[in-house]
Structure formats: C-alpha cells, structure tokens
Amino acid sequence: MSGPLLRIEAATVRFGARTALDAVTLEVAAHETVCVLGPSGSGKSTLLRAVAGLQPLDAGRVLLDGADQAGVPPHRRGVGLMFQDHQLFPQRDVGGNVAFGPRMHKVPRGRREERTAELLDMVGLPGAGARAVATLSGGEQQRVALARALAPEPRLLMLDEPLGQLDRSLRDRLVVELRRLFDRLGTTVLAVTHDQSEAFALADRVVVMRDGRIEQAGTPLEVWRRPASEFVARFLGFDNIAEADVSGAVAETAWGRLAVPDAGPQGRRRVLVRPTGVRLDGGAGLPCEVAARGFRGGHVVLRLRPERGPWLDAECGLRDAPDVGERVTVSFDPEDVVVLP
Ligand SMILES: Nc1ncnc2c1ncn2[C@@H]1O[C@H](COP(=O)(O)OP(=O)(O)OP(=O)(O)O)[C@@H](O)[C@H]1O
Incomplete structure (x- = not known):
C-alpha cells in the first residue's frame, strides 16, 4: 500500500x-x-x-x-x-x-x-x-x-x-x-x-x-x-529567551553580543539559548549570581541572575556546580543559540 x-x-x-x-x-x-x-x-x-x-x-x-x-x-x-x-x-x-x-x-x-x-x-x-x-x-x-x-x-x-x-x-x-x-x-x-x-x-x-x-x-x-x-521553545522547557537585534551573524541582546547562524532570520527578533550552551567559563563573560540549583541525574541545572537581561538556566556537570549565592561569569556557545522565526 x-x-x-x-x-x-x-x-x-x-x-x-x-x-x-x-x-x-x-x-x-x-x-x-x-x-x-x-x-x-x-x-x-x-x-x-x-x-x-x-x-x-x-x-x-x-x-x-x-x-x-x-x-x-x-x-x-x-x-x-x-x-x-x-x-x-x-x-x-x-x-x-x-x-x-x-x-x-x-x-x-x-x-x-x-x-x-x-x-x-x-x-x-x-x-x-x-x-x-x-x-x-x-x-x-x-x-x-x-x-x-x-x-x-x-x-x-x-x-x-x-x-x-x-x-x-x-x-x-x-x-x-x-x-x-x-x-x-x-x-x-x-x-x-x-x-x-x-x-x-x-x-x-x-x-x-x-x-x-x-x-x-x-x-x-x-x-x-x-x-x-x-x-514551542517554552513548551520544551527552554526559557532562556531574550529580545535581540540580529544583523548578519550577530545578535545584540541584553546579555551582550551573541554569535548566531549567518543565514537565519534578521532584524528585531527573539533569541533562545539552550541551557547546555550557557558556559560557566570564568572568563570575561556576563557576570551572574547563582540563585538556585537542582540535580537532574548526572548533571546540575543552575538558575542564574545575570547582571543584565532575563534570568538564565545553565547546565553543568556535578563536580563543577557552583553553590547558591556564588558569582560566576558565563559565555554562550553559538551552537546552542537559536534565532526564533
Ligand atoms: N465534550 C466536550 N465538550 C465541550 N468541550 C470539550 C469537550 N471535549 C473537549 N472539550 C474542549 O476542547 C478543548 C480540547 O480538549 P482536549 O481534551 O482535546 O485537550 P487535550 O490537549 O487532550 O488536553 P489534556 O492534556 O488536558 O487531556 C478543550 O478546551 C476542552 O475543554
């Protein structure tokens, strides 16, 4: 058939x-x-x-x-x-x-x-x-x-x-x-x-x-x-969403300047960063305070209050997880940044 x-x-x-x-x-x-x-x-x-x-x-x-x-x-x-x-x-x-x-x-x-x-x-x-x-x-x-x-x-x-x-x-x-x-x-x-x-x-x-x-x-x-x-993004549990001005491969957001896929939607948009793409790298990124953390099997989900922009969820390994109240800096992995249509 x-x-x-x-x-x-x-x-x-x-x-x-x-x-x-x-x-x-x-x-x-x-x-x-x-x-x-x-x-x-x-x-x-x-x-x-x-x-x-x-x-x-x-x-x-x-x-x-x-x-x-x-x-x-x-x-x-x-x-x-x-x-x-x-x-x-x-x-x-x-x-x-x-x-x-x-x-x-x-x-x-x-x-x-x-x-x-x-x-x-x-x-x-x-x-x-x-x-x-x-x-x-x-x-x-x-x-x-x-x-x-x-x-x-x-x-x-x-x-x-x-x-x-x-x-x-x-x-x-x-x-x-x-x-x-x-x-x-x-x-x-x-x-x-x-x-x-x-x-x-x-x-x-x-x-x-x-x-x-x-x-x-x-x-x-x-x-x-x-x-x-x-x-759909929020339904899937992705809540790291911010207003953005997208031009070429760059999105200007309250979190700072993010690299995005070049051929995607342009202009006034919203961008999503998946929690796996919020990196705690200790470098010159966006300063945040750890507001909460929860254990999910083999990893930890952190709720972060950034200096600027909407709150962020970040995923990290058990051993690297900072405590509530600690200050961290984060950067964003372009692989996990999505410009919403
Ligand atoms: N027999 C009915 N009489 C009146 N309204 C109904 C009837 N059955 C469903 N609805 C309405 O139709 C809409 C869709 O209902 P449906 O049960 O298909 O949703 P659902 O996605 O399966 O929800 P849930 O996850 O809660 O089961 C709802 O607004 C519901 O209130």
Whole structure:
C-alpha cells in the first residue's frame, strides 16, 4: 500500500464557541510512531477521538489506508486505543483482558490463547495470564492494557497518555521498552502525551499542538534544534529567551553580543539559548549570581541572575556546580543559540 496509513485532512471539531480542532492536517506513514504533544486543552485527545470515530468532525476528513472513514463506526476502523486510565476489566484475569478483543472478533480459542501468551511475553509479563488484575502494580496494569490494545492486531495503535499515571523512573524504563516493541512489531502508532521527554524518546516524529492547531511537526531532533516559535521553545522547557537585534551573524541582546547562524532570520527578533550552551567559563563573560540549583541525574541545572537581561538556566556537570549565592561569569556557545522565526 502506497500513501500514508492515516491521513487527517483539515479536521475541525467545535464545542459550542470553542474550536477544539482547527483544520488540522497530519499524515502518519505505516510503521511510523508519531507523538502529539501540547499543553492541557490544546486538542490532543480530541484528535485521537476523531481518528477513532468517537468524535464526529464538523469539517474535514479522516482517511485510513486511503479510505474515508466518515460513517465508519469505531469498531470497524481497525484502530486500537489505549486511554490514560487504561481501565482493565477487574472481574477478568490478565489473560481474559488481553483476549477480550480477539474474542469479540470470534478468533478461535486455541489461536486466542496462543496470541495472549505471545503478547504477555512481549510486554514482559510471561505466564501472568491467570493473575487477578487487582494484584498487579500500576506498571504491570499498563503493560496488560497495552497487550490488550495490541491483541486484535490493529492497523493503527493510538495511545492517550500511555504512561500518564506512572512515576518517572518506571516511565523512563517503559518508554524504552515500548519503542523496542513497536520497532519489532512494525506497529503504526499515534500517541498523545504532555510529557516532552516521553514524546522525544518514543517518536519518529513529534507534533506540537496549541489551541487546536499544529504549531510544529518534525523529527525530535528537528524540533529540539529549531523550535518553530517561542511557544514551542517554552513548551520544551527552554526559557532562556531574550529580545535581540540580529544583523548578519550577530545578535545584540541584553546579555551582550551573541554569535548566531549567518543565514537565519534578521532584524528585531527573539533569541533562545539552550541551557547546555550557557558556559560557566570564568572568563570575561556576563557576570551572574547563582540563585538556585537542582540535580537532574548526572548533571546540575543552575538558575542564574545575570547582571543584565532575563534570568538564565545553565547546565553543568556535578563536580563543577557552583553553590547558591556564588558569582560566576558565563559565555554562550553559538551552537546552542537559536534565532526564533
Ligand atoms: N465534550 C466536550 N465538550 C465541550 N468541550 C470539550 C469537550 N471535549 C473537549 N472539550 C474542549 O476542547 C478543548 C480540547 O480538549 P482536549 O481534551 O482535546 O485537550 P487535550 O490537549 O487532550 O488536553 P489534556 O492534556 O488536558 O487531556 C478543550 O478546551 C476542552 O475543554
């Protein structure tokens, strides 16, 4: 099959005066994992629900394998859904939960049992079929929910905040497992999350939404390297943003004169410096006071109050981290300076 597996064309959904989806166009290729990111209320869940057929469109189309899905009920679309609260059937055991879809599709018992065992293996719960749902941890329930969504072999798997309820270390682990699983199965995935690290770890392509529209779409690297707007930059957690006059390869800012890519946007702009590009070099740079510091795994994030200009976040190694109240001077690595369009 050529062409995208999923094509959303100018999809629009209104709730009264509020436009939850505003002419959204998006394609997902077969075997691709696309993660939709955005703040609460930006329309992410509405987009998934529209593709699943749970939310009618006011305008636009959803096509699966080239076929318009208008009038096709959810259970005939061949999409699997896993929602935030991943509600398992409490009265069924793990195997009964996973086999639910295939049973509805009248898959013969032998094949069903084989498939259930295979999927439980795949999600790292071998032999758990007879366990009661109530005896599972949050992470285990999440895996069972995933196996259940995969069991009917959907052509498109849609995940709404798949790891939403879990603590950070479990999420980080599961996200790597999910990525490996999708690669192995060749599953096509459209996932929604408000957690950018999750999206970046899982996705071939990320889509950032704002107020029902797509603000930027690209590979994780593209979006990280070149945020399309201040909104995207701030959403990714980049807060080192200042007004600038850009001329050639130089930006004049309150922090001083920064080197920027030569061929970029010119004139009155805003520039972003990624925290990795704020260097504590002790030279003749911009004097700052360390206002706060926080530990993030192997490195430290410093909150700096510069002599001039907006506050700065800087990343440095554990051993080099200055104390709160210390004075430092910083310079800016041109590699990490981005002129916002
Ligand atoms: N059934 C509904 N009736 C009225 N308004 C709705 C309904 N569902 C969603 N909305 C509104 O549409 C907008 C988009 O909601 P949606 O749930 O798609 O956002 P979201 O990005 O998934 O948010 P979250 O991250 O909080 O789940 C919001 O402003 C929401 O209040």
